Amino acid sequence: xxSVTQPDIHITVSEGASLELRCNYSYGATPYLxxxxxxxxxxxxxxxxxxxxDTLVQGIKGFEAEFKRSQSSFNLRKPSVHWSDxxxxxxxxxxxxxxxxxxxxxxxxxxxxx
Amino acid sequence: xxxxxxxxxxxxxxxxxxxxxxCRSLDFQATTMFWYRQFPKQSLMLMATSNEGSKATYEQxxxxxxxxxxxxxxxxxxxxxxxxxxxxxSFYICSARDLRSYYGYTFGxxxxxxxx
Numbered sequence: 001x002x003s004v005t006q007p008d009i010h011i012t013v014s015e016g017a018s019l020e021l022r023c024n025y026s027y028g029a030t031p032y033l034x035x036x037x038x039x040x041x042x043x044x045x046x047x048x049x050x051x052x053x054d055t056l057v058q059g060i061k062g063f064e065a066e067f068k069r070s071q072s073s074f075n076l077r078k079p080s081v082h083w084s085d086x087x088x089x090x091x092x093x094x095x096x097x098x099x100x101x102x103x104x105x106x107x108x109x110x111x112x113x114x
Numbered sequence: 115x116x117x118x119x120x121x122x123x124x125x126x127x128x129x130x131x132x133x134x135x136x137c138r139s140l141d142f143q144a145t146t147m148f149w150y151r152q153f154p155k156q157s158l159m160l161m162a163t164s165n166e167g168s169k170a171t172y173e174q175x176x177x178x179x180x181x182x183x184x185x186x187x188x189x190x191x192x193x194x195x196x197x198x199x200x201x202x203x204s205f206y207i208c209s210a211r212d213l214r215s216y217y218g219y220t221f222g223x224x225x226x227x228x229x230x
Contacts, residue, residue, distance in 0.1 A: 034219070043120070043207055043223040044158075090157065094219075099211070101148040102219055106157045 002027040004091050006105035013081050014113055021076040021108050023091030031093040033074040034102065035065055038088045047089075050074060061085070086112045116142050116212035120222025127198055127229055135193045135225045137208030143188035144210035149181075152205040152224075161206075164191040198229045 005024045013019050025031060032051050036044040048059025055067040065076045074091060088109050092102040117140040127133050137147055145166045150158040162183050163171045170183035180202070182194040191210075195202050207224045 036221075041205075041224070041226065044209075044221040046219070049218075099146050101160050101163060102209070103160075104157045109155075 002031060002093055002095065002103055004093050004103055004105035006089075006091055006108050008108045009106070010109045010111065012111040012113060015083050016080050019076075019078045019081045019085070019110070021089050021091075021110070023074045023076065023105060024072050025074065025091075025093050026072065027093065027095070029095075030067075030069060031095055033065075033067060034092040034094075035059065035063070035074070035076045036090045036092060037061075038090065038107075040087075044090065047076070081110075081112055083112045083114070086110055116210070116214070116218060116220040118144075118208065118210050118220045118222045120208055120225060122225060123223060124226045125228070127227070129199055129229055130197055132194055132196045133198055133227060135195075135206055135208075135227075137191045137193070137210070137222050139189045139210045139212070139220075142210075142212045142214060144191075144212070145188060146211055147185060147191040148209040148219075149183060149191075149193050150207045150209065152207060154205075158207060161193075166191075195227065198227070200229045203227055203229045 003026045034049045035047040038044050047063045048057045050057045050067045057065050063078050088107045090107045091105040119138045121136050147164040149161045152158050161176045164183045164185040166185045185191040208222045212218045
């Protein structure tokens with residue numbers, strides 16, 4: 001069965017520092033990959049998604065993610081973190097066929113300090 | 115863009131009563147909607163897949179008689195928590211696919227259910 005692993009439960013970075021959140025997936029073929037952000041008590045907002053093509057994907061709020069097939073990874077990055085980026089981040093996958101739901105990783109909580 | 119409206123955002127109910135949560139796709143038709151449950155500081159767990167005009171498909175371990183799902187139209191799916199108990203208190207989120215946006219999934223803003 002497909003699965004998503006986010007190895008970091010909680011990350012703390014200083015405002016202005018760079019950020020990388022890790023995501024690994026386990027699936028026979030290349031699934032469709034997503035990153036979502038969730039503020040406390042809120043729904044999920046899509047940051048970016050990868051289906052095919054260029055392996056470096058640009059998203060909203062200055063985020064980007066790079067798909068690396070050899071490592072089964074889809075890490076999220078941001079060059080300079082803002083205090084407003086503090087939130088929960090979820091990596092998700094869906095098979096590249098069928099009307100199926102997203103499968104989520106356990107999430108990474110990002111704290112930003114001054 | 116695709117918008118999913120979820121109501122209510124918060125609800126407090128007494129133990130033993132039922133609560134209905136609505137999920138509407140505002141500007142697109144959603145033949146399929148997904149219902150998730152999220153415990154504090156945890157990830158989203160899929161409860162069921164709701165298909166317009168047919169019975170929902172429930173994940174293993176989800177009580178069908180407790181969590182009633184109805185998807186009577188292409189823009190509305192409802193989740194009814196029947197005979198609610200304190201252990202049903204949770205954050206419930208719906209999601210719908212907008213087929214106009216290739217593999218686009220949009221989420222509602224969630225419903226915080228507290229059973230007292």
